[in-house]
C-alpha cells in the first residue's frame with residue numbers, strides 16, 4: 198500500500214460527516230492515526246469504526262475548552278499532532294448579510310473562523326515540538342467570490358482564506374505549512390441543506406439546476422475528490438506549497 202501518512206498523527210474536526218469524514222477515511226487508509234473531533238457523537242462513532250487506531254473527542258469546535266480537551270487527549274493517546282484539518286463548518290441562514298441577526302452572524306464566525314483559529318492555536322505547539330507540520334483548512338468557492346444567497350457564510354469563508362495565509366507567513370520558517378481548500382458544490386449533507394434553504398419542491402430543484410448549470414464540468418464534486426486534494430496539501434509532495442487557497446470546483450471559478 199502507498200502509505201504517505203504511516204506513523205503520522207492527524208487531527209480532523211467535523212469528522213462525523215461529509216468532507217471531514219472523507220478526509221479522515223483517506224488519511225486512515227494511508228496509515229495516519231487520527232484524533233476525530235465533532236459535536237455529533239453517533240456520526241463520529243461511525244467514522245471511527247472505519248479508521249483503525251483513531252480516537253474520538255465529542256465537542257464544539259468553537260469552544261476553547263473543548264478544543265483544549267481534545268488537544269490534551271490527542272497528546273495523551275496518540276502523541277503530538279503533525280497534521281491538522283479543521284473541517285467543521287456551518288452554512289448559516291440564506292439571507293442578505295444585512296438581514297442576519299447578530300446571534301446568527303456571531304455563531305457563523307464562531308464555528309467557521311474562530312473554530313479553525315482555535316484548532317491551529319492548540320496544535321501548532323505540537324508541530325513545533327515535532328519540528329514540522331501541515332494544516333489544511335476548509336474555505337469554499339464562496340470564500341473567493343461573494344455569495345448573494347449565503348452572504349454571512351461567504352464572509353466567514355473569506356476570513357478562513359486570509360487566516361490560512363497569515364498563519365502560513367507566521368510559521369513558514371518553522372516548517373509548518375498552512376493551506377486551505379475551496380470546494381465548490383460537493384455531493385453530501387451540506388449541499389443538500391443549501392438546496393433546501395431555497396425552499397421545497399420546484400424551488401429546491403430550480404436552485405440545484407441553477408447551481409449545476411454554472412459548473413463547467415457539468416456535475417457536482419465527490420467528497421473523495423476534495424479529500425484527495427487535502428491529502429496532497431498535507432503530504433511531503435506539497436513541501437514547498439504554503440499559503441495557497443485551492444479551488445476544487447469543476448472549473449466554477451476558472
Ligand SMILES: NC(=O)c1ccc[n+]([C@@H]2O[C@H](COP(=O)([O-])OP(=O)(O)OC[C@H]3O[C@@H](n4cnc5c(N)ncnc54)[C@H](O)[C@@H]3O)[C@@H](O)[C@H]2O)c1
Nearest residue numbers: 211213214215216235236257258285286335337380383387
Ligand atoms: N459540501 C460542500 O459542498 C462544501 C463546499 C465548500 C466548503 N465546504 C466546507 O467544508 C467543510 C465540511 O463541510 P461538509 O460538506 O462536510 O458539511 P457536513 O455538514 O456534512 O459536515 C460538517 C460537520 O461539522 C460538524 N460541525 C458543525 N459545527 C460544529 C461545531 N460547532 N462543533 C463541532 N462540529 C461541528 C457537523 O456535526 C458535521 O459533522 C465545512 O467547513 C464547509 O463549510 C463544504
